[in-house]
Amino acid sequence: MLTTLLDGQVMAEKHGSGRPRVLAMHGWARNRHDWAPVLRGYDAVALDLPGFGATPPPAQGWSTEQYAEHLLPLLDADAPVVLAGHSFGGRVAVHLARLRPEAVQGLLLTGVPLLRPAPADAPARRGGPLDLRLAKALHRRGIVPESVVDKYRKKYGSADYNAAQGVLRTVLVKAVNEDYTRELEAARAGGIRTEMVWGEGDTAASVAMARTAAGLIGPTAHLDVVAGSAHLLDDQLVAHLRTALDRLLDTPKETQP
Numbered sequence: 536m537l538t539t540l541l542d543g544q545v546m547a548e549k550h551g552s553g554r555p556r557v558l559a560m561h562g563w564a565r566n567r568h569d570w571a572p573v574l575r576g577y578d579a580v581a582l583d584l585p586g587f588g589a590t591p592p593p594a595q596g597w598s599t600e601q602y603a604e605h606l607l608p609l610l611d612a613d614a615p616v617v618l619a620g621h622s623f624g625g626r627v628a629v630h631l632a633r634l635r636p637e638a639v640q641g642l643l644l645t646g647v648p649l650l651r652p653a654p655a656d657a658p659a660r661r662g663g664p665l666d667l668r669l670a671k672a673l674h675r676r677g678i679v680p681e682s683v684v685d686k687y688r689k690k691y692g693s694a695d696y697n698a699a700q701g702v703l704r705t706v707l708v709k710a711v712n713e714d715y716t717r718e719l720e721a722a723r724a725g726g727i728r729t730e731m732v733w734g735e736g737d738t739a740a741s742v743a744m745a746r747t748a749a750g751l752i753g754p755t756a757h758l759d760v761v762a763g764s765a766h767l768l769d770d771q772l773v774a775h776l777r778t779a780l781d782r783l784l785d786t787p788k789e790t791q792p
């Protein structure tokens with residue numbers, strides 16, 4: 536059932552008839568429908584994050600932390616939920632867990648770029664090609680306008696970057712340069728149980744990165760690598776996500792001694 540949240544600011548799909556026990560957030564350029572097969576039979580809410588699906592974009596280019604701050608009123612310490620996040624939605628989920636851990640029963644993450652690639656793995660991320668770096672330097676000195684920098688970003692940008700329009704392009708640039716070590720360490724400190732379900736062939740968020748992230752969370756994290764799957768939620772990932780969700784809903788949040 537389609538519903539509105541936060542005084543009509545966010546559109547969402549409500550699953551089940553009881554109090555929601557899961558709050559699900561989709562990936563970049565996706566929408567609430569991605570979570571429908573996972574949430575079938577659960578009491579849950581799947582959001583259209585601002586700028587996607589039926590929810591209008593933010594007025595400015597938010598960071599993922601600002602997305603989380605916008606959604607904070609949805610969390611209630613008296614009714615903790617599992618935060619489920621795919622890719623971009625997982626970035627928002629880990630911020631929510633840090634900002635209001637008492638309202639989070641657990642984290643269900645899949646395909647989330649939680650840590651930035653090591654420099655040796657991503658040389659192009661150290662400022663980009665020479666002409667793009669030069670354009671950025673000239674822009675910082677006020678010699679060329681932002682439009683010149685944007686021209687080179689389009690030339691070398693990803694398909695997601697080139698498809699993004701308006702403030703969403705700024706949102707994307709901020710997101711891909713973020714690192715969530717602080718959030719992972721907060722999950723560890725808060726004893727938040729974290730189920731990580733990863734496609735073995737995920738090139739947007741590698742299994743190696745997921746293993747490192749799970750290590751930062753510590754013993755309350757469990758990583759399930761799904762052979763034959765990649766980044767998007769296919770039937771195999773859906774099945775594994777449902778199994779992981781059952782574990783989280785049946786297990787209370789652990790507390791650190």
